[in-house]
Amino acid sequence: MLRPQWMSGERFRKVWQFLAVTVLALVVSLGSERLGWLQDYENIFYDYWHQIAGKRRDAQHAAVIAVDDDTLLQYKDDPLAFWQPIFAVAMQNLTDAGVKSIGLDFIYAVSAEAWLRKLKLPDSEVSRNYDAPFRGQLAQGNKILIAQLVETSQGDMEVMGPPPEHLLMMPNGAHDTGIANHFPDNDKLVRTFYPVVIPDKEFPGVGLAMQLALRATGGDSHADGWTFAGESFSRQRERRRIGFVGPPGSMLTVSMHRLLKADALDDPEVKKLKGRSVIIAPNNIGTSDRHFSPYSRVLPGFDNEPMTGGEIHANAIETIMSGIYPRALSHWVAWPGLVLVLVFVVTLFLRMHPAAGLGVGLAFSGAVLIPAFALFQKDLLLTVAPFHVALATAYLATLALRLTGEERQRAQLKSMFGQYVSDVVVDKIIADGQRPNLSGEKLEVTVLFSDIRNFTTISEKLDAEEVVEMLNAYFGLTCEPILEQGGMVNKFIGDAVMAVFGSPVHYDDHARRAVLAAQGMAREAEGFKAWMKQRFPDRGLPEFAIGIGVHTGPAVMGDIGSVKRREFTAIGDTVNAASRLEGVTKELGCVIAASAAAITAAGGGIRTGRRQVVHVKGKAEPIEVFEVLSD
Incomplete structure (x- = not known):
C-alpha cells in the first residue's frame, strides 16, 4: 500500500497505534455500557451524587x-x-x-x-x-x-x-x-x-x-x-x-x-x-x-x-x-466528550512512561467526576463508568503495545549490537524512543581505544589456546567498566578494544563516562596481573599492562558493511585520534592518555598528570594530550 512521505516509517506506526488504542477503548467502553455491564459501577457514583448533594428541593x-x-x-x-x-x-x-x-x-x-x-x-x-x-x-x-x-x-x-x-x-x-x-x-x-x-x-x-x-x-x-x-x-x-x-x-x-x-x-x-x-x-x-x-x-x-x-x-x-428527575445526558453530547478526552489522553499514554501515564489516567478519571456532579445538580446524568472503562482500556492497551513493542525492539537492538551494549543502554534507547539512525549521522561522541602492551611477545610465548584463553579472560573484565558507564563495546581488533560513548544512546556526559570507564579498565588491568602470574608462572612473560586513549569529537555513526555482514560503528578523525592517543601512552609512560577535548568535555574532578602535544595523521593541527591519573 502506497503511503505519503509524511506517513512513512515510525510515524506511520505511531499513527496506527494511536488509532488502534482509541478505537479499542471506545468499542470496549460504549459496548459495555450498551450491554448494561457498567450499571452496577455507575450506580456507585449515582448514589454518591445523591448523598453529597443532600436535600435538593x-x-x-x-x-x-x-x-x-x-x-x-x-x-x-x-x-x-x-x-x-x-x-x-x-x-x-x-x-x-x-x-x-x-x-x-x-x-x-x-x-x-x-x-x-x-x-x-x-x-x-x-x-x-x-x-x-x-x-x-x-x-x-x-x-x-x-x-x-x-x-x-x-x-x-x-x-x-x-x-x-x-x-x-x-x-x-x-x-x-x-x-x-x-x-x-x-x-x-x-x-x-x-x-x-x-x-x-x-x-x-x-x-x-x-x-x-x-x-x-x-x-x-x-x-x-x-x-x-x-x-x-x-x-x-x-x-x-x-x-x-x-x-x-x-x-x-x-x-x-x-x-x-x-x-x-x-x-x-x-x-x-x-x-x-x-x-x-x-x-x-x-x-x-x-x-x-x-x-x-x-x-x-x-x-x-x-x-x-x-x-x-x-x-x-x-x-x-x-417532571423532575435525573435524565441521561444525550449521547450526542457525552460521546464526543469521551472521544475528545480519549484523543488527548491516548496521545499522552503513547508518549509517557507507564508510571506517568498511570498518573495521567487517574487524574482524568478523577477530573471527570467534577462535571458529572455539576450536571447532576442540574438533574442531568453524565455517566462516569464509560469514561473510566475507556481510560483503563486505553492505558492497558498502550501498556501492552509498549511491552510487546519493547520486547521486539529489545530483540532487534540486541541483534544489531550483539553483546556490545548493556541492558541498561537497550532500556534507555527504548525509553527515549530514539533509535539510532542506521543510514548514518554525524554525532559528537567520545571514542576509547585500549590494547595490551607487549602482546606480540606474550603471544609468542603462549600456545594458541592459551592466547585465546587469556584474551577472553581479559576482555571479560575490561569490558565491564565500559558497559557500566553506558558505553558501546564497538569491536575487538586482535588485543585491542574500541568503545564508543554517546551512541547508540546519547548521554550529555559521554566524555566523563568514557574517562571513568578508562580508569575502571586500568584498575581491572592491575588486578589481571595476578591472574597472569598465577595462570602462566615461569613462562618469562613481560608484566601485563595496557594503554588507553580517549578522544572527544565528531564521528559518523552508522550501519556499515556488506550485505552479508554489517556492524554499527564509528568512523572519522575522532576514531583515528583515539587510536593514536593509545599509542601516546607509551611515549608518556602512562596508562591513560586523553585529549584536551575529552578532558574539557568531562568536566571537573578529573585528575591529570603530564601533558604533551602530538600530531595525528590526517589532522593539520596538533592535539594536546593529558595523562589521566587513577581516581
Whole structure:
C-alpha cells in the first residue's frame, strides 16, 4: 500500500497505534455500557451524587402522613387491623384540608367486619357497620388502596388486593388500587419505580404513585398513556428514575395524630397538605417498611439510614407530577466528550512512561467526576463508568503495545549490537524512543581505544589456546567498566578494544563516562596481573599492562558493511585520534592518555598528570594530550 512521505516509517506506526488504542477503548467502553455491564459501577457514583448533594428541593405535589410512634401511642390499645374508623377520620380531614388524592399504604386481606363476624359477637350491629365510615371514604373516589405482587409457593406471581367489601365501595373497583411493590436493583437499593407494573389495561396493574397522580389530576387509569409536566408515560412496563427531593426525612411529613384532633384543619402543618397527593404509611421505629435508597450507600460523614416505603412512593409521585428527575445526558453530547478526552489522553499514554501515564489516567478519571456532579445538580446524568472503562482500556492497551513493542525492539537492538551494549543502554534507547539512525549521522561522541602492551611477545610465548584463553579472560573484565558507564563495546581488533560513548544512546556526559570507564579498565588491568602470574608462572612473560586513549569529537555513526555482514560503528578523525592517543601512552609512560577535548568535555574532578602535544595523521593541527591519573 502506497503511503505519503509524511506517513512513512515510525510515524506511520505511531499513527496506527494511536488509532488502534482509541478505537479499542471506545468499542470496549460504549459496548459495555450498551450491554448494561457498567450499571452496577455507575450506580456507585449515582448514589454518591445523591448523598453529597443532600436535600435538593422542597416537594410541591406529594406528602407523607406518618403512622408514627406518637400516633400508635395514642391508640395503643387498638390493633392496626381495626383502625379503619381511625383512618376514616384522617381521610375526611385530609379531604377537607384540600388534599387531591389519598393513598393508604396498609393492606388488609380481610376487613374488620369479617373478623368481627368470625368472632360471633352478640352485638351483630357492630359487625355490620364497623367499617361504614371507612367505606364511605372509599366511595368518594379520591382514595387509592394498595395491592401487592406476591410469590406463591409454586413460584408464580399473583396480586394480593384489598378485601371484596372494600373494593365494592370504590367507584372503579379493583382499578382504584395501585401496586405498591418496590423494585430494587441488583444491589438491593431502590432507585427506580414502575408507573405501570402490569400493562394489561383490563387488569388493575398501575403503580401506586401513578394511580395517585391520576386521581389528583382526573386522569383515566384505563388510558393507553398519560402526560405529566410535559413528560409522556406509556402503558408499557418501563422503569423510571425516582427524582428524590433529598435524603430520608426530606419529604413533607405530617404525623397522623395531628389529623385526628378536633382542630386538625387549623393545624399549620395540615394546611401545608392542600393541593397535594398524600400517602398514609407506617413510619414507626419498628416498621419493616424501610428500604435502601441511593442515600443508603456507605459514605463517611453521611447518614446511611434506609427510607420508608411511604416516602419512596411520595418521591415517585413528585417525580411524575413535577417532571423532575435525573435524565441521561444525550449521547450526542457525552460521546464526543469521551472521544475528545480519549484523543488527548491516548496521545499522552503513547508518549509517557507507564508510571506517568498511570498518573495521567487517574487524574482524568478523577477530573471527570467534577462535571458529572455539576450536571447532576442540574438533574442531568453524565455517566462516569464509560469514561473510566475507556481510560483503563486505553492505558492497558498502550501498556501492552509498549511491552510487546519493547520486547521486539529489545530483540532487534540486541541483534544489531550483539553483546556490545548493556541492558541498561537497550532500556534507555527504548525509553527515549530514539533509535539510532542506521543510514548514518554525524554525532559528537567520545571514542576509547585500549590494547595490551607487549602482546606480540606474550603471544609468542603462549600456545594458541592459551592466547585465546587469556584474551577472553581479559576482555571479560575490561569490558565491564565500559558497559557500566553506558558505553558501546564497538569491536575487538586482535588485543585491542574500541568503545564508543554517546551512541547508540546519547548521554550529555559521554566524555566523563568514557574517562571513568578508562580508569575502571586500568584498575581491572592491575588486578589481571595476578591472574597472569598465577595462570602462566615461569613462562618469562613481560608484566601485563595496557594503554588507553580517549578522544572527544565528531564521528559518523552508522550501519556499515556488506550485505552479508554489517556492524554499527564509528568512523572519522575522532576514531583515528583515539587510536593514536593509545599509542601516546607509551611515549608518556602512562596508562591513560586523553585529549584536551575529552578532558574539557568531562568536566571537573578529573585528575591529570603530564601533558604533551602530538600530531595525528590526517589532522593539520596538533592535539594536546593529558595523562589521566587513577581516581
